[in-house]
Amino acid sequence: MQRTRVDAVFAGRVQAMPGDGRPTGIFKTVVVEPVRVGIEGLEIDAQADRRVHGGPEKAVHHFPAKNLLRLRAAFPAVAARLVPGSLGENLSTAAWDEAEVCIGDVYRLGSVRLQLNQPRSPCWKIDARFGVDGMTRFVAEHGIAGWYYRVLEPGSFAAGDVLMLEERAADAVSLREYWDLHAATRPDLAAVRRVVDAPGLAPDKRARWQQRLEWLQANG
Known part of the structure; x- marks a missing residue:
């Protein structure tokens, strides 16, 4: 461990x-x-x-x-x-x-x-x-x-x-992955979904990532 x-x-x-x-x-x-x-x-x-x-x-x-x-x-x-x-x-x-x-x-x-x-x-x-x-x-x-x-x-x-x-969750998102996705202009949708679904993520952060996912899906 x-x-x-x-x-x-x-x-x-x-x-x-x-x-x-x-x-x-x-x-x-x-x-x-x-x-x-x-x-x-x-x-x-x-x-x-x-x-x-x-x-x-x-x-x-x-x-x-x-x-x-x-x-x-x-x-x-x-x-x-x-x-x-x-x-x-x-x-x-x-x-x-x-x-x-x-x-x-x-x-x-x-x-x-x-x-x-x-x-x-x-x-x-x-x-x-x-x-x-x-x-x-x-x-x-x-x-x-x-x-x-x-x-x-x-x-x-x-x-x-x-x-x-x-x-630790089986498909956990590291903070380095989190920041790399945050900086990406067109991040991979599956990777963004992993962040949205990350267990334990603070509610306000989850809401912001959900909004970003929806925008990316609408403007794909």
């Missing part, structure tokens, strides 16, 4: 973006002790804009450290600041990336049961956080924003716990 160690857990409070003033929850600090996790995420974590962050469908954000290597290479001026926790994530692992995880995957971490239900969609706060233009666009274009879990069973977890895959 697929498994990896969680190297660090992060949480934070809402604060003003330096030089900007708008509220943000992107600044996180390391959590050493076990943390309670409910349906809406880590109990000690906070999000500024609940329309696009947090809540049951975006309860826990996982950003793999592998992706930091690509960001450092693309943005050398801020490479020293691109460290685990700096993208606003809750979980950091040295292993895995978007090619190795799938929509609908069910994992166990500590006593918490999680389901991967969607990729993260990067926002303006990444550029503002690092004071550079184009990082958000780079993250979006390369599909390296990490992913969200919904919480199936609340409990607690801590850094050092093993994240273990418990369930």
Whole structure:
């Protein structure tokens, strides 16, 4: 079974973006002790804009450290600041990336049961956080924003716990496939149907893919 160690857990409070003033929850600090996790995420974590962050469908954000290597290479001026926790994530692992995880995957971490239900969609706060233009666009274009879990069973977890895959659908869609299809102008209809039918996909994402499928069928 697929498994990896969680190297660090992060949480934070809402604060003003330096030089900007708008509220943000992107600044996180390391959590050493076990943390309670409910349906809406880590109990000690906070999000500024609940329309696009947090809540049951975006309860826990996982950003793999592998992706930091690509960001450092693309943005050398801020490479020293691109460290685990700096993208606003809750979980950091040295292993895995978007090619190795799938929509609908069910994992166990500590006593918490999680389901991967969607990729993260990067926002303006990444550029503002690092004071550079184009990082958000780079993250979006390369599909390296990490992913969200919904919480199936609340409990607690801590850094050092093993994240273990418990369930994966037979025809699961990896996040790399998801992003490749997202970028395609005329994606294969069967591939789009796989995304629409992916078990565990967040409802709003499923609705958008269903709309795209219907448009493609009508304009084939």
